[in-house]
Amino acid sequence: MQKYIERANVLIEALPYIQRLFGKTIVIKYGGAAMTNEDLTQKILEDVTLLKFVGMNPILVHGGGPDINHMLDSLDIKPKFVDGLRVTDDATMEVVQMVLTGKINKEIVARLNGMGAGAIGLCGIDGNIIKAVKAPPKNGVDLGNVGQIVSINTDLLNTLAHDQYIPVIAPVGTGDHGESYNINADTVAGAIATALKAEKLIFLTDTDGVRTKEDDPESLLYVASKTDILNMIDEGKITGGMLPKVSSCLSAIEKGVGRAHILNGTIPHPIILEIFTDSGIGTMVTG
């Protein structure tokens, strides 16, 4: 009997968090770096399903950088990045769209729906969810078909949430003439969270958060302020794929998103651990 009472207590402890976040939008970015193992993916998707069934509105934005690299490699195309952004020529854009919208998006949706989650897979082209223009050069380098977000179709996302769907969004945007743009998934998650005035923006990656020394787990920051982050960027302590995450967190918070977190998506149930515990896990970014 004691065992069952303890289980009941665990559920009751979640009550204040469920009450606070009931009906609220939670944008979760699931990065390619954390997509390492099917069991862990399943646990993340269970977390997302649970959020929906306790009355929250999760929106999942996914990446897939490593899978894109893998496919490029098999086609003998060398990936090139500037500050975490993929330089995307026409051949690379075809691969990006195929891998993100065809392979990864459908795998995630199929798994969620296998749990009865009511997921719907989309990319920014569908329903003009993400309108974009060509991004300006970065550090003097032309990024090719990389997009800069112009608008998010919040009406469609709100309709889907209202009808109890979980939108699963691949980070490909569309231009005025139907052209496709490759957009970093962190940037897409931040823009969607901002446009929807989400309560929470959560980045799931392959490291436990922002570290002052990238390779030292002891140097994890539980809270990182804007000043901390800008100083670390200046000092070269935040690099590569962490740059768009911290920028998206700062921009989203400045524009009214409640909370922004960077978490380790390679541990079991990271979303539940963040949302249903007081201390949370990972790094919380503040303004």
Ligand SMILES: Nc1ncnc2c1ncn2[C@@H]1O[C@H](COP(=O)(O)OP(=O)(O)O)[C@@H](O)[C@H]1O
């Ligand atoms: N200061 C930092 N703290 C933690 N990770 C960092 C930092 N600077 C750079 N990184 C790198 O950012 C990576 C996460 O970004 P990325 O590989 O693009 O993941 P994702 O696919 O989840 O977007 C980490 O694995 C780490 O190598």
Ligand SMILES: CC(=O)N[C@@H](CCC(=O)OP(=O)(O)O)C(=O)O
């Ligand atoms: C412009 C740009 O860099 N786009 C990314 C889109 C995928 C992504 O962001 O995937 P991760 O979250 O796994 O890094 C790319 O081509 O890799």
